[in-house]
Amino acid sequence: MEAKADYTQAFVLFGKVVAIYLVLSQGWKLIRGIRNHILSGWFQTDLKQYGRWAVVTGASDGIGKSYARELAKRGLDVVLISRTLEKLKNVASEIEQKYGRKTKIIQADFTRGSEMYESIENNLKGMEIGILVNNVGMILSKHPERFLNIPNINKAITDTINCNILSVLQMTRIVLPQMIERNKGLIINISSEAGNHPFPLLIVYSATKVFVDFFSRGLHIEYQSKGITVQCVMPLSVSTAMTSNIKTNIFVKSADDFAREALNTVGYTNRTSGCFSHSLQSYALDLIPKPVFSMTTVTDLFENLVNKQKKKEK
Template sequence: MEIGFLETLKTQPLWVIVLFLLGSLSILKISVSILTWVYVNFLRPPKNIKKYGSWALVTGSTDGIGKAFAFELAKKGLNLILVGRNPKKLEDVSSEIQSKFSKTQIKNVIFDLTGDLSEGIKKITEAIEGLDVGVLINNAGISYPYARFFHEVDDELLNNLIKVNVEATTKVTQAVLPAMLKRKRGAIVNIGSGAAIVIPSDPLYAVYAATKAYIDQFSRCLYVEYKNSGIDVQCQVPLYVATKMASIKRSSFFVPSPTGYAKAGLRWLGHDPRCTAYWPHSVIWALLNSLPEFAVDSWRLGFCLQIRKRGQLKDSRKKE
């Protein structure tokens, strides 16, 4: 039968053969992509993160994704350096973690990333001195209170977006990386955003999206620079997660809880320079990539205008 098929194919015009070959290659490419997606999301084993070192440093560790990462890292047997601006919240999170994982050693670093960066980095440098810090989770970040046009972004918000999302992430990495380089092992995870990568644009969140685009490129460059030195650098690109920053209270299938995201995030740690760790988010990414950019831009603009309208209404009620 196979011989008959080949003989039949030979009798066809050249253009039919070319179309057949192109179609076969397309099917093969799609099949490989689907099988790869299934493998990396469901079958690929996670790395043993303890091989990187016995300590992990997490910024923005008192709420949301950062707090969830801290718990998951403690569950994996790592000691923690928790960075946050609120002393009471840091103590509460530390106590909560140690009540569940009594063997976990925890150091708290009080550091307001919108404040004096030099002083904060000095505190981190002192805290990690002599410790085998193998994992860095650069999670701390800020967004807009709600969607707004660029000309409506005040100076304080503009400065804080750049200071926290760009400068602080860069400086914390600069403080932790040299010791990893000496030990020739380490993992750095920078939390990016779908606002910069998944969708073609994020209107009414321009500065936030731009700072997260920096994080993506920064991570990719470091990945290439240090991959031969035993250091894995990765930018994780989540879509919506049920956090205070996203103003989402309830989780769902497409909007994971911080814990759900952190579990997925650790499974991807050490694999690939960029990832969408929570697999339903990758389905949304594929769908958005299949649509024309102008259509996604139009949808996103309308969506963000509604967020802006609700935010302005809430502000006006507060003033009354």
């Protein structure tokens, strides 16, 4: 009888310890969420402290354009890099007129290989670059597809690796040395929530975003003692050309709102969903047991939905 009582007491004690752990860990997450997404809006980090110029890849549209505008609004001159000259010129003149900041545009296609970086490097020589936003990114096909169904797969693989991975490595290689010399710098790498879980039908894109996340976390550890901050931003849905300009709502952010909120988190967290709404959604997704993401039925269901959408569009 005594042994049974001891067991019961041990179970009760264990239950209490688990309950206290859960309350404390979730409470801590809540406090960090409030700090990163609410207090950060009131007490913003001065981004000018990192240096005069910000460089943004994929800056002529979507999230990159909004980052470029918001950085200019916060007092930085901005280098805009992407493919379409006309779009770059429009963003540059808007920034100069509205915020009175200097701009420089560099036309480049990041799907090309290493040889294109010599010209970018020459263009950026001698500039005091305080902030690098590695934003450019692409998905492989218009619709989510199983790996072998990706149209023009051979080219799509190379383009995506070059655009989503090589660009992050090469731009960091170019910009980091002068940051280290000045003992100051901020590198913001745009990953995705798709890099947090395996995302069937988007697996290559999702895997490139895991790379961005791991690279950012490791780079931060390697160079934080040299005054460098590396932040990885992992958004959910933002209304841009990539998401067919989906309507904004409490789940889907506009690019401008997203960039503003995400820049507020600088100095508060080095790994973030970027905004309050996306952090809550990411938290909810984390509560789903991991095996659910691996269920073939979930993938089949998703594929059916995609096929229905494709039929509608025909």
